Amino acid sequence: MIRAATVDDVPAIHAMIRELAEYEKALEEAKASEEQLAEALFGARPAAFAHMAVDDASGEPVGFALWFLNFSTWRGVHGIYLEDLYVRPAARGGGHGRALLTELARICVERGYGRLEWAVLDWNRPAIGFYEALGARPQDEWTVYRLTDGALAALGSAH
Numbered sequence: 001m002i003r004a005a006t007v008d009d010v011p012a013i014h015a016m017i018r019e020l021a022e023y024e025k026a027l028e029e030a031k032a033s034e035e036q037l038a039e040a041l042f043g044a045r046p047a048a049f050a051h052m053a054v055d056d057a058s059g060e061p062v063g064f065a066l067w068f069l070n071f072s073t074w075r076g077v078h079g080i081y082l083e084d085l086y087v088r089p090a091a092r093g094g095g096h097g098r099a100l101l102t103e104l105a106r107i108c109v110e111r112g113y114g115r116l117e118w119a120v121l122d123w124n125r126p127a128i129g130f131y132e133a134l135g136a137r138p139q140d141e142w143t144v145y146r147l148t149d150g151a152l153a154a155l156g157s158a159h
Contacts (some may be wrong), residue, residue, distance in 0.1 A: 002096075002103045005064065007042045010034050012086055013063040019087040024121060041066075051103055053087060053096035064089035066099040072114050079115030080104055095135060107143035119144060 005013065013036045014018035021030035040048045063086055070081045082104060087096045101116075108116050120127050128138075147155060 001054045001056055002099045003052055003054060005041065005052050007038060008053055009050070009061060009064075010038045010041070012052070013037060013041075013064050013066065016061070016064055016088065017084065018084050019088065020062045020084060024124075048083070051100055053091070053100055055091065058139075062091035062094075063100060068105060069113075069114070070117070075114040077112060077114045079113045079117060080108055082116065082118035085118065097130060098134065126148060 010033060014032070014037055017037075018027065018030050018033065021027045040046065041050055042131055048066060048068045050066045054060065056060050064066070065082060066084045067080050067082045069078045071078050076131075082101075084135075085100060087094075089123060104116055107113070120131065123149050
């Protein structure tokens, strides 16, 4: 079952973010707190959204998708950027990842959004195979750039 996340899901989302970071060999970079997630998802001005994959029998969360809106200047419409998609190892193969992506695609279609996009690590062959089986295609002509920490602070404080 897929459903919109509630504030009560924040501890499970936080735990799964840390599990994902550990899988991606970057646990030390997962610094978000439960309080930060609650504010981003359910505060006065939510900037991110989440859906939960829940085990049909137990009702326990087994996965999540955390996303936010982006905008295409070329298409003139919003899209969804999927920040994280994660299904716990014991629940993989049960259709939860596909169901989460199906729900996000449904939202795109319903709202007239033009894209559903995300990034995947080059070495994550199981995920790449899964995404390509759904019809997703890599955007090989684009390279992601990122400013963080000291470089972000230096540029942001330049006059």
